[in-house]
Amino acid sequence: MREEIIYYYHVDPKDTVKLGNYNAFKLRNYFYFIIQTSYKEDDIKTLKGMTDFMSSLGDHTVAIPQYNREGNLLSKVDNKNIVLLRTVRKQISDTRSIGYELAQFHQKGKYYQGDTGDFNRIGTWKELWEKRLDTLEAHWLKILNSKPTEQFDRVFIETFPYYLGLSENAIQYLVDCELDDEPNLFDAGTICSERFTSKSWGDKFYYKVPSEWIIDHPSRDLAEWIRSTYFQMENSEQEILKFLNEYEMVTPLTSFAWRLLYSRLLFPVHYFTTVENYYMSSDKDVKFEYAEQLTNIIDSINNYEVFLGNFFKNIKLPVTKLKIPQLDWLI
Numbered sequence: 001m002r003e004e005i006i007y008y009y010h011v012d013p014k015d016t017v018k019l020g021n022y023n024a025f026k027l028r029n030y031f032y033f034i035i036q037t038s039y040k041e042d043d044i045k046t047l048k049g050m051t052d053f054m055s056s057l058g059d060h061t062v063a064i065p066q067y068n069r070e071g072n073l074l075s076k077v078d079n080k081n082i083v084l085l086r087t088v089r090k091q092i093s094d095t096r097s098i099g100y101e102l103a104q105f106h107q108k109g110k111y112y113q114g115d116t117g118d119f120n121r122i123g124t125w126k127e128l129w130e131k132r133l134d135t136l137e138a139h140w141l142k143i144l145n146s147k148p149t150e151q152f153d154r155v156f157i158e159t160f161p162y163y164l165g166l167s168e169n170a171i172q173y174l175v176d177c178e179l180d181d182e183p184n185l186f187d188a189g190t191i192c193s194e195r196f197t198s199k200s201w202g203d204k205f206y207y208k209v210p211s212e213w214i215i216d217h218p219s220r221d222l223a224e225w226i227r228s229t230y231f232q233m234e235n236s237e238q239e240i241l242k243f244l245n246e247y248e249m250v251t252p253l254t255s256f257a258w259r260l261l262y263s264r265l266l267f268p269v270h271y272f273t274t275v276e277n278y279y280m281s282s283d284k285d286v287k288f289e290y291a292e293q294l295t296n297i298i299d300s301i302n303n304y305e306v307f308l309g310n311f312f313k314n315i316k317l318p319v320t321k322l323k324i325p326q327l328d329w330l331i
Helices: 003-010 040-055 098-108 124-143 150-180 219-232 236-248 257-266 269-280 285-299 301-309
Strands: 016-019 021-026 030-034 075-078 079-089 190-193 215-217
Touching: 003 079, 003 236, 016 030, 030 190, 040 098, 098 190, 098 219, 098 236, 124 150, 124 257, 124 269, 150 257, 150 269, 150 285, 219 236, 219 257, 219 269, 269 285, 285 301
Parallel strands: none
Antiparallel strands: 016 021, 021 030, 030 079, 075 079, 190 215
16 A cells, blocks of 8 residues: 555655554654545545644644545545545653543534534434334344354344343433433533544544544543443443543533433443444454354343442432432342
């Protein structure tokens, strides 16, 4: 790919590095990311509008899409669309406060008034969850009627009804929130990620790659960070409390936001993603990894129920004062 990068962008990608899941190279004081994408040119223009806006507000860790020599953001290399993004090389300090940083990022993102294209997810959770649930249920019925012999199929058949019930609980909790509570200024849409984790913005160096950016309620990022931290870290309660406290030092959450956050924790995205990826993959090694993931998820069912049941208690949230409903079967 080196010759194509030199041709399109007049930069030489000889000093390559791996940053998280991204292929990148160093040049002077910058990191350049080479991203293969299914997005169209207009989609990348929309994302560039977001990155330019955040950079104009002083966030220089954002990776900005670069125009090629033909004036396009997409380049065709080996019959694949790629985009080149650039960000300043900035090392992460030992005293990093991810909750504080995320709150500041959300605050700036709320002022974005540019085109959002197909990236807007505000108010769409119920529809998307129901569609995802219906699709997986149809697949479950198909496998159920096929007399499966594979171990993964049997585990999927046995466990899906439980996650179907949990998903319906999440959807109902979300619906009740939207009916009973009122959003305020905090609850405005902002720039979020599809799945925000502790590594989304880098480990040793900062980078905010917009390939997974969307416009959504800020509680999305909070819930997904909490979910990933719970599954990656033993005894994660203190880390989660610290993260939320850091965030609320900048922006306190409303009761509406807490209820949205909790509905998202209820919805078992981790289960859906694992099962969907298993059935979409044709690589035996990849399928084995997803099978292992499913085993770990199933083994943690009881612990995750306890986590959900004690969530508000562990973060010391005054649910009675805020009139936040809890689920009796979890408590």
